[in-house]
Amino acid sequence: xxxxxxxxxxxxxxxxxxxxxxxxxxxxxxxxxxxxxxxxxxxxxxxxxxxxxxxxxxxxxxxxxxxxxxxxxxxxxxxxxxxxxxxxxxxxxxxxxxxxxxxxxxxxxxxxxxxxxxxxxxxxxxxxxxxxxxxxxxxxxxxxxxxxxxxxxxxxxxxxxxxxxxxxxxxxxxxxxxxxxxxxxxxxxxxxxxxxxxxxxxxxxxxxxxxxxxxxxxxxxxxxxxxxxxxxxxxxxx
Amino acid sequence: xxxxxxxxxxxxxxxxxxxxxxxxxxxxxxxxxxxxxxxxxxxxxxxxxxxxxxxxxxxxxxxxxxxxxxxxxxxxxxxxxxxxxxxxxxxxxxxxxxxxxxxxxxxxxxxxxxxxxxxxxxxxxxxxxxxxxxxxxxxxxxxxxxxxxxxxxxxxxxxxxxxxxxxxxxxxxxxxxxxxxxxxxxxxxxxxxxxxxxxxxxxxxxxxxxxxxxxxxxxxxxxxxxxxxxxxxxxx
Numbered sequence: 001x002x003x004x005x006x007x008x009x010x011x012x013x014x015x016x017x018x019x020x021x022x023x024x025x026x027x028x029x030x031x032x033x034x035x036x037x038x039x040x041x042x043x044x045x046x047x048x049x050x051x052x053x054x055x056x057x058x059x060x061x062x063x064x065x066x067x068x069x070x071x072x073x074x075x076x077x078x079x080x081x082x083x084x085x086x087x088x089x090x091x092x093x094x095x096x097x098x099x100x101x102x103x104x105x106x107x108x109x110x111x112x113x114x115x116x117x118x119x120x121x122x123x124x125x126x127x128x129x130x131x132x133x134x135x136x137x138x139x140x141x142x143x144x145x146x147x148x149x150x151x152x153x154x155x156x157x158x159x160x161x162x163x164x165x166x167x168x169x170x171x172x173x174x175x176x177x178x179x180x181x182x183x184x185x186x187x188x189x190x191x192x193x194x195x196x197x198x199x200x201x202x203x204x205x206x207x208x209x210x211x212x213x214x215x216x217x218x219x220x221x222x223x224x225x226x227x228x229x230x231x232x233x234x235x236x237x238x
Numbered sequence: 239x240x241x242x243x244x245x246x247x248x249x250x251x252x253x254x255x256x257x258x259x260x261x262x263x264x265x266x267x268x269x270x271x272x273x274x275x276x277x278x279x280x281x282x283x284x285x286x287x288x289x290x291x292x293x294x295x296x297x298x299x300x301x302x303x304x305x306x307x308x309x310x311x312x313x314x315x316x317x318x319x320x321x322x323x324x325x326x327x328x329x330x331x332x333x334x335x336x337x338x339x340x341x342x343x344x345x346x347x348x349x350x351x352x353x354x355x356x357x358x359x360x361x362x363x364x365x366x367x368x369x370x371x372x373x374x375x376x377x378x379x380x381x382x383x384x385x386x387x388x389x390x391x392x393x394x395x396x397x398x399x400x401x402x403x404x405x406x407x408x409x410x411x412x413x414x415x416x417x418x419x420x421x422x423x424x425x426x427x428x429x430x431x432x433x434x435x436x437x438x439x440x441x442x443x444x445x446x447x448x449x450x451x452x453x454x455x456x457x458x459x460x461x462x463x464x465x466x467x468x469x470x471x472x473x474x
Contacts, residue, residue, distance in 0.1 A: 044375060044376070044379060045379060047376070047379070048379045048380060091382055092438065094437070094438075130437040130438070131378065131379065131382035132382070132437055132438035132439075133382050133383050135383075135439070138436075138439055138441065139441050139442045139443060140280070140388075140434055140441045140442065140443030140445060141443070143366070143386045143388060143436060143441060144280060144281055144323075144366075147323070147326050147366030147367070147385060147386035148383045148384055148385065148386075149383055149385070149386045149436065149439075150382060150383065150384070150385065150386065150387065150436065150437055150438065151378050151382040151383075151384045151385060152365075152385065152387045152437060153375075153378065199375060201367070201373070201378060201384060201385065202329070202365055202367035202385055202387075203329075203367070204367070204372075204373075206373065206374060206375050206378060207374045207375070208374035208375040208376060209374075209375040210375070
């Protein structure tokens with residue numbers, strides 16, 4: 001097994017690419033898992049008696065890419081983690097997060113059925129932590145009279161993204177000018193927030209906050225479509 | 239000579255071209271008069287009012303599948319305004335998204351003009367904060383009652399008139415590709431609601447959101463015709 005993996009990598013890199021068309025693109029919805037390190041946030045909230053946020057976060061999103069100059073990939077992706085809620089006596093805490101990145105990549109292998117490519121990316125994202133004390137029934141007038149009701153803490157920053165995507169292409173039709181079909185795939189990578197920005201309450205910086213980010217590995221499944229224009233017959237390019 | 243006069247003169251002197259089937263996307267900039275009266279009365283201190291004019295910016299996508307029909311969508315957000323709320327500082331903002339159905343009725347001075355209808359949603363958001371400065375993360379965790387962050391999300395309908403000038407920057411090839419400068423003026427109003435809420439709470443109130451009234455938008459887009467036979471039909 002240890003010999004097979006390096007052989008496969010070298011074979012993929014050495015293979016001539018099989019190019020189908022003048023243009024090619026694909027995209028769709030993402031559903032997957034982002035694994036975060038919640039330890040610092042859990043420590044910060046734990047002193048007030050909150051239960052712990054989980055490291056495994058469900059992710060919803062979407063994105064797409066287009067192929068330019070045969071091998072270069074340009075695109076974008078983004079989405080949000082499904083919110084988590086924890087509580088302590090009389091207060092609930094909700095955590096949300098999301099990000100979007102511009103992606104670039106290099107098409108390693110593409111046939112009529114498969115497309116495999118590594119990608120990088122850069123963009124922005126952040127977290128939002130809502131601390132919501134239980135104030136019973138309140139209305140608009142109560143909020144205006146006494147606006148001190150909740151805390152909405154946010155942390156925004158730039159992020160870097162790197163990973164691999166493998167797509168399985170299911171052709172649904174083609175003619176002289178183009179082709180298209182369904183696409184299912186998987187993206188596996190790592191998202192990294194390099195900056196150490198402050199948490200904010202509205203416009204005010206909040207010092208002493210936990211260094212928790214959306215940094216971490218992820219695996220997303222892709223469900224979408226692909227399409228292209230140009231001749232439908234395959235050609236091999238060296 | 240004002241900048242608007244120079245712009246109008248430039249449009250007249252360098253009229254663009256109109257095309258049959260095209261696709262375009264770009265940025266949208268503009269502003270409008272928002273209906274802030276009820277919100278101003280309900281939330282400001284005595285003698286203060288919320289400015290009723292807003293700037294907004296966003297993105298636009300538009301497609302014309304034939305010579306007459308125009309389908310599009312846009313999303314834009316307001317530039318936030320801060321004002322003196324009751325005993326606190328308030329910040330008002332929001333965003334709007336819609337789909338547009340238009341009908342190209344005339345070509346004049348190299349532009350196409352279309353009345354349109356739009357349907358979408360808008361969110362009016364309002365934050366009240368004050369006294370929260372200086373607290374560290376631990377202080378806020380210990381006492382989370384610091385601010386209010388409320389919003390209402392409403393259905394928005396509108397009517398308007400749009401116009402667009404296009405310049406083909408790719409004259410040597412079969413397809414036309416270039417830039418388009420457009421405008422939209424219209425009137426919008428919310429339907430139903432308001433639906434005020436704060437994180438974790440639903441707030442009963444009749445105070446309306448702000449996405450009502452006249453507006454004007456400018457757009458700058460990139461466009462491409464969808465087939466080679468959709469080259470310029472009229473040129474200035």
